[in-house]
Amino acid sequence: EAVMQVESDAHASGEIVQVLQKGYKIKDRVLRPAMVSVAK
Numbered sequence: 001e002a003v004m005q006v007e008s009d010a011h012a013s014g015e016i017v018q019v020l021q022k023g024y025k026i027k028d029r030v031l032r033p034a035m036v037s038v039a040k
Helices: none
Strands: 002-006 016-021 024-026 029-032 035-039
Touching (some): 002 016
Parallel strands (some): 002 035
Antiparallel strands (some): 024 029
């Protein structure tokens, strides 16, 4: 789940820059999606 966008010359647009909160899943079921920031 993308929660913010940041300017970045080192990353391509839409690429994950930082994981803000780790996600969890058990087998194929997602319990909590990861929260990430992505490059603009």
